[in-house]
Amino acid sequence: MSEDRRLMVLRAIVQDYVQTSEPVGSKALVERHHLGVSAATVRNDMALLEEEGLIHAPHTSAGRVPTDAGYRVFVDRLSAVKPLGQGERRAIGQFLQGAVDLDDVVDRTVRLLASLTRQVAVVQYPSLTRSTVRHIELVPMGSSHLMIVLIVNTGRVEQRVVDTGRVLADATGEALVASIRSRINEVAAGVPFTVAATRLRRLVGEADEADRAALEAVVSALGDALVEEREERVVLAGQANLARAGADFPRSIGPILEALEEHVTLLRLLGQLGDDPELVSVRIGSENPVTGLQSTSLVSMGYGSGSERVASLGVLGPTRMDYPTTMASVRAVARYVSEILDENQAT
Amino acid sequence: MSEDRRLMVLRAIVQDYVQTSEPVGSKALVERHHLGVSAATVRNDMALLEEEGLIHAPHTSAGRVPTDAGYRVFVDRLSAVKPLGQGERRAIGQFLQGAVDLDDVVDRTVRLLASLTRQVAVVQYPSLTRSTVRHIELVPMGSSHLMIVLIVNTGRVEQRVVDTGRVLADATGEALVASIRSRINEVAAGVPFTVAATRLRRLVGEADEADRAALEAVVSALGDALVEEREERVVLAGQANLARAGADFPRSIGPILEALEEHVTLLRLLGQLGDDPELVSVRIGSENPVTGLQSTSLVSMGYGSGSERVASLGVLGPTRMDYPTTMASVRAVARYVSEILDENQAT
DNA sequence: ACTTGGCACTCGTCGATCGAGAGTGCCAGA
DNA sequence: TCTGGCACTCTCGATCGACGAGTGCCAAGT
Numbered sequence: 001m002s003e004d005r006r007l008m009v010l011r012a013i014v015q016d017y018v019q020t021s022e023p024v025g026s027k028a029l030v031e032r033h034h035l036g037v038s039a040a041t042v043r044n045d046m047a048l049l050e051e052e053g054l055i056h057a058p059h060t061s062a063g064r065v066p067t068d069a070g071y072r073v074f075v076d077r078l079s080a081v082k083p084l085g086q087g088e089r090r091a092i093g094q095f096l097q098g099a100v101d102l103d104d105v106v107d108r109t110v111r112l113l114a115s116l117t118r119q120v121a122v123v124q125y126p127s128l129t130r131s132t133v134r135h136i137e138l139v140p141m142g143s144s145h146l147m148i149v150l151i152v153n154t155g156r157v158e159q160r161v162v163d164t165g166r167v168l169a170d171a172t173g174e175a176l177v178a179s180i181r182s183r184i185n186e187v188a189a190g191v192p193f194t195v196a197a198t199r200l201r202r203l204v205g206e207a208d209e210a211d212r213a214a215l216e217a218v219v220s221a222l223g224d225a226l227v228e229e230r231e232e233r234v235v236l237a238g239q240a241n242l243a244r245a246g247a248d249f250p251r252s253i254g255p256i257l258e259a260l261e262e263h264v265t266l267l268r269l270l271g272q273l274g275d276d277p278e279l280v281s282v283r284i285g286s287e288n289p290v291t292g293l294q295s296t297s298l299v300s301m302g303y304g305s306g307s308e309r310v311a312s313l314g315v316l317g318p319t320r321m322d323y324p325t326t327m328a329s330v331r332a333v334a335r336y337v338s339e340i341l342d343e344n345q346a347t
Numbered sequence: 348m349s350e351d352r353r354l355m356v357l358r359a360i361v362q363d364y365v366q367t368s369e370p371v372g373s374k375a376l377v378e379r380h381h382l383g384v385s386a387a388t389v390r391n392d393m394a395l396l397e398e399e400g401l402i403h404a405p406h407t408s409a410g411r412v413p414t415d416a417g418y419r420v421f422v423d424r425l426s427a428v429k430p431l432g433q434g435e436r437r438a439i440g441q442f443l444q445g446a447v448d449l450d451d452v453v454d455r456t457v458r459l460l461a462s463l464t465r466q467v468a469v470v471q472y473p474s475l476t477r478s479t480v481r482h483i484e485l486v487p488m489g490s491s492h493l494m495i496v497l498i499v500n501t502g503r504v505e506q507r508v509v510d511t512g513r514v515l516a517d518a519t520g521e522a523l524v525a526s527i528r529s530r531i532n533e534v535a536a537g538v539p540f541t542v543a544a545t546r547l548r549r550l551v552g553e554a555d556e557a558d559r560a561a562l563e564a565v566v567s568a569l570g571d572a573l574v575e576e577r578e579e580r581v582v583l584a585g586q587a588n589l590a591r592a593g594a595d596f597p598r599s600i601g602p603i604l605e606a607l608e609e610h611v612t613l614l615r616l617l618g619q620l621g622d623d624p625e626l627v628s629v630r631i632g633s634e635n636p637v638t639g640l641q642s643t644s645l646v647s648m649g650y651g652s653g654s655e656r657v658a659s660l661g662v663l664g665p666t667r668m669d670y671p672t673t674m675a676s677v678r679a680v681a682r683y684v685s686e687i688l689d690e691n692q693a694t
Numbered sequence: 695a696c697t698t699g700g701c702a703c704t705c706g707t708c709g710a711t712c713g714a715g716a717g718t719g720c721c722a723g724a
Numbered sequence: 725t726c727t728g729g730c731a732c733t734c735t736c737g738a739t740c741g742a743c744g745a746g747t748g749c750c751a752a753g754t
């Protein structure tokens with residue numbers, strides 16, 4: 001018995017099951033795929049595949065269904081990522097080109113992914129931790145308040161309002177603001193967050209008595225913004241696609257929707273990518289540590305400007321999904337988004 | 348036959364049905380509510396209510412279920428918004444107090460509303476059209492690019508990058524940027540968007556030849572930002588609650604999820620509030636113009652800083668919902684959010 | 695003029711039964 | 725090692741009947 005043929009059978013089972021969503025039997029298999037053997041032979045192979053835990057029969061007399069392990073073998077050894085068509089690629093590029101700012105890029109991306117794959121799309125905002133400060137702007141507001149606007153190299157903008165406890169509207173006040181502005185930009189602009197945070201703290205130590213309080217207020221607010229855990233955000237789209245594929249989920253889709261609202265765990269999931277950031281990562285069913293998502297698969301990939309991977313995006317669907325096509329879409333979108341960020345970076 | 352009693356019966360039916368989610372019969376009614384009459388009498392009243400189109404029997408021999416019109420009467424005439432408990436109110440206030448910026452306020456609000464009502468929560472971002480410009484900041488980037496940061500009185504921040512076509516890094520460049528900054532802030536700061544847009548355009552006309560091009564680039568980008576339709580954004584939470592209430596939806600919840608992803612139509616819906624902005628607006632089932640949402644009710648209310656209503660928030664659930672409690676929650680949250688915005692406004 | 699108890703009737707729900715069909719496992723032969 | 729054949733298993737869908745909740749209506753009571 002050739003191992004090769006057994007794998008061919010597995011591949012055929014996966015393909016048929018993905019297409020029809022019904023357990024596939026030996027007879028149907030030999031009809032639809034031209035394996036050069038009879039149904040009985042296929043049955044023997046199936047028995048072995050079942051022993052290996054790659055397929056499984058829902059009950060004694062139904063066809064076979066791939067197990068999570070079966071999909072794993074399929075993804076790793078039996079399928080090639082099928083490249084997207086020319087037209088499709090161009091459509092992606094054009095759709096994303098129109099974006100006007102970072103929010104818009106993320107928003108468009110997540111919708112694009114959802115409609116492309118007809119599944120739930122997840123896009124993580126570029127993380128701050130690996131980012132650098134581009135510029136910090138101070139805007140006086142009211143008599144003693146200051147709005148701090150932090151501009152990040154990924155195009156993201158954070159803002160905070162602090163009370164400096166000093167009158168800023170007069171000439172001395174304006175001079176103070178200008179001085180603080182230039183001092184903090186001098187040490188922080190163009191520098192990674194972690195470095196910026198320590199340098200800013202040092203700056204406070206060196207300041208003379210008069211400015212100390214105001215500078216301290218600004219720096220502490222900036223420090224908050226720099227370490228802020230809310231920095232990590234995700235955006236979702238295509239939840240409706242879950243309902244469409246409702247039959248694929250043993251229980252209802254409720255637990256899945258719940259899991260999707262736990263952005264924190266979603267982020268952790270997206271963070272755990274495979275070894276090679278250039279590769280699409282696939283987590284299948286029970287490989288997935290999150291309760292509620294164990295009947296789903298997550299296809300994800302990192303993206304970012306330059307060679308730096310600043311965040312991830314992906315697609316979540318039933319384990320019974322068309323892996324090659326989905327992987328192709330995710331990869332293509334991740335690359336386009338990276339390109340867009342690169343361009344923004346350059347400006 | 349007293350009309351009063353008939354309405355009592357309707358109220359009892361609504362209350363029981365909301366609680367049990369099963370058609371309610373005459374016998375169960377007299378047992379659970381102490382109407383001073385017998386089941387037969389109630390049956391007569393029911394027959395009349397059915398003629399009026401306020402209730403409806405799913406089939407010949409089942410209990411009665413309120414129609415959309417029945418809920419309408421219940422909401423308008425038979426129920427009082429039940430005030431929230433002391434502890435609940437305090438919890439709301441504390442939860443929202445912790446917010447660090449506008450994004451955070453909106454995010455917390457939508458989650459709070461979802462968990463409070465156990466339904467789908469919808470929060471619209473404060474709209475730009477009714478807002479005023481607080482400040483416009485210009486940040487040079489690269490040699491000829493300028494980042495424009497528009498700070499709105501609601502705390503929102505928009506940014507754009509434009510190419511001025513001029514070298515900005517040298518002394519003349521810096522002077523130019525400073526001059527543009529002060530000129531646009533002079534005409535636009537503190538002014539409503541619509542006014543700001545026209546004043547800015549006039550400014551371009553008055554500028555002398557040398558600065559014209561750069562100023563024009565900035566103003567046109569600002570104009571975009573000011574009229575931008577994407578300005579209208581909504582955030583959702585609690586979609587999982589739909590699955591929990593799955594039995595309430597005749598078809599699957601798919602169409603509802605789809606409708607929820609159409610942010611544009613959602614926004615239109617939120618925009619159509621009742622006459623009095625201080626009142627909670629309720630749209631019940633088929634009163635709702637959006638396909639896919641006709642088996643749901645939307646409970647919404649405007650919010651905003653000062654007396655100006657800048658946006659809406661609300662809750663979407665099955666028509667079979669606990670209206671008094673939901674309305675109370677929506678109203679309480681809307682008021683707290685308004686307060687928070689007021690405080691931010693003040694600073 | 696209402697209200698009430700009684701009663702026949704309607705209809706959907708639930709459970710059991712049964713036949714059809716798909717698919718398997720295994721065996722004997724090539 | 726493959727193949728054809730065959731008996732067996734198990735699910736699915738349809739059918740049927742008993743059950744019960746709930747109604748509508750009527751005649752009598754207040």
